[in-house]
Amino acid sequence: MSPFPYRLVATDLDGTLLRADESVSDRTRDALAAVTAAGAAHIVVTGRAVPWTRHILDDLGYEGIAVCGQGAQVYHAGEHRLLTSLTLDRQLAGLALSKIEAEVGPLAVAASRDGLDGEVLMGPGYRAQEGPLPYVPYEDPAELWSAPLTKLYIQHPALGDDELTSVARETVGGLVDVVMAGPGIVEILPLGLSKATGLSLAARRLGVKAAETIAFGDMPNDIPMFGWAAHGVAMGNAHEELRAVADEVTATNEEDGIAVVLERLLSA
Numbered sequence: 272m273s274p275f276p277y278r279l280v281a282t283d284l285d286g287t288l289l290r291a292d293e294s295v296s297d298r299t300r301d302a303l304a305a306v307t308a309a310g311a312a313h314i315v316v317t318g319r320a321v322p323w324t325r326h327i328l329d330d331l332g333y334e335g336i337a338v339c340g341q342g343a344q345v346y347h348a349g350e351h352r353l354l355t356s357l358t359l360d361r362q363l364a365g366l367a368l369s370k371i372e373a374e375v376g377p378l379a380v381a382a383s384r385d386g387l388d389g390e391v392l393m394g395p396g397y398r399a400q401e402g403p404l405p406y407v408p409y410e411d412p413a414e415l416w417s418a419p420l421t422k423l424y425i426q427h428p429a430l431g432d433d434e435l436t437s438v439a440r441e442t443v444g445g446l447v448d449v450v451m452a453g454p455g456i457v458e459i460l461p462l463g464l465s466k467a468t469g470l471s472l473a474a475r476r477l478g479v480k481a482a483e484t485i486a487f488g489d490m491p492n493d494i495p496m497f498g499w500a501a502h503g504v505a506m507g508n509a510h511e512e513l514r515a516v517a518d519e520v521t522a523t524n525e526e527d528g529i530a531v532v533l534e535r536l537l538s539a
Contacts, residue, residue: 274309274310275306275309275310275311275536275537276536276539277311277483277484277485277501277502277536278310278311278312278479278480278483278484279311279312279313279314279474279477279479279483279484279485280303280306280311280312280313280314280484280485280486280487280533281314281315281316281470281484281485281486281487281496281500282313282314282315282316282486282487282488282529283315283316283317283318283466283487283488283489283490283493283496284315284317284318284319284324284327285317285318285319285453285489286453286489286490286506286508286509286524287487287488287489287493287506287524287528287529288315288487288524288529289327289524290524290525291524291525293327295330295331296527296530298527298530299527299529299530300331301530302527302529302530302533302534302537303529303533305533305534305537306533306537309537312335312477312479313333313335314335314336314337314338314470314473314474314477315327315328315333315337315338316337316338316342316466316469316470316473316486316496317337317338317339318340318341318450318452318453318456318458318466318490318492319339319340320339320340320343320344320383320389320391320421320422321339321340321344321346321353321386321387321389322387322388322389322390322391322405323391323404324337324339324346325346325348325351325387328348329348333348334348334349335347335348335349336348336354336473336476336477337473338466338469338470338472338473339469340356340383340421340422340469341421341422341450341452341458341460341464341465341466341469341492342357342464342465342466342467342468342469342470343356343357343358343421343422343460343461343464343469344356344357344421344469345469345472345473345476351387352387353386353387354476355472356385356386356421357421357461357464358385358419358420358421358461359420359421359422359423359447359459359460359461360461361416361419361420363446363447363462364420364423364447364459365416366443366446367439367443367446367447367459368380368423368425368459370442370443370446371425371438371439371442371443374438374442375427375430375435375438376427376428377428378425378426378427379394379395379396379397379398379425379426379427379428380394380397380415380423380424380425380426381393381394381397381399381406381423381424382415382420382422382423382424383420383421383422383423383424384418384419384420384421385418385419385420385421386419389421390405390406390407391404391405391406391407392406392407392408392409392414392415393406393407393408393409394408394409394410394412394415395410396426396428397424397426398426398455400454400455400456422458422459422460423458423459424456424457424458424459425439425457425458425459426455426457432451432454432455432456432457433451435457436449436450436451436457436491439457439459443459445462446462447459447460447461447462448460448461448462448463448464448465450465450491450492451490451491451492451510452490452491452492453490458492465492465495465496466492466493466495466496467495467496467498467499468495470484470486470496470499470500471499481499481500481501482501483501484499484500484501484502485500485501485502485503485504485532485536486499486500486502486503486504487503487504487505487506487521487528487529487532488503488504488505488506488509488513489505489506489508489509489510489513489524490509490510490513491510491512491513493505493513494512494513494516497513497516497517497518498516502518502519503516503517503518503519504517504518504519504520504521504528504529504532505517505519505520505521506520506521506522506523506524506528506529507520507521507522507523507524507526507528508523508524508525519532
């Protein structure tokens with residue numbers, strides 16, 4: 272077996288490492304185990320905040336560092352503690368929301384609170400995705416701003432995800448960042464925050480450079496991570512914007528696309 276050519280394997284979760292039922296296949300687990308046995312580190316880089324990520328990491332037996340909340344949180348899974356956490360300026364976020372609504376009309380809004388146990392608040396009309404992830408409904412808008420936040424989620428009754436993201440960026444791009452992280456998931460983040468900023472912090476802690484990193488993803492919020500890593504691999508189910516900047520496209524998340532690439536690199 273040849274030496275594995277990268278020291279760090281960075282994987283997104285939803286649509287990438289996880290299958291539709293939120294499981295990780297045995298084949299992908301085995302491929303990641305082989306990579307770590309060969310001396311590389313595996314790091315999860317996800318848009319999910321820590322409370323929505325922790326149970327998956329625990330199931331994987333993952334004890335290293337993970338990047339959560341679109342780069343806002345660097346989390347030590349083995350020690351169950353936050354190493355870094357960046358919050359969204361609530362005054363700027365409120366201004367951004369009002370500017371977007373002035374352009375497109377009322378939005379449905381949700382928010383992710385900061386911290387290891389930060390709740391996800393969902394306002395009237397926000398369409399929650401089916402699944403086990405917990406959230407707390409709210410009616411009074413004041414609840415939204417009552418505690419530190421890592422990000423906001425916005426939905427529009429008529430605009431699609433790509434169109435809403437585009438309009439929001441054009442309207443408030445100098446105040447906050449706006450990313451499309453998945454179907455029905457358009458997020459408002461602190462200006463300058465991305466998966467790349469969180470991954471670079473985590474990699475520095477691990478003593479690994481961008482030139483030694485391969486990254487896997489499926490959505491436009493993975494574009495900065497691909498720009499930072501030496502090699503970016505889009506899943507077969509990836510959004511066209513990510514496919515356009517990827518170094519290669521693998522099989523889908525349901526077809527063990529991560530394992531396909533790692534096995535090839537291990538046996539090259």
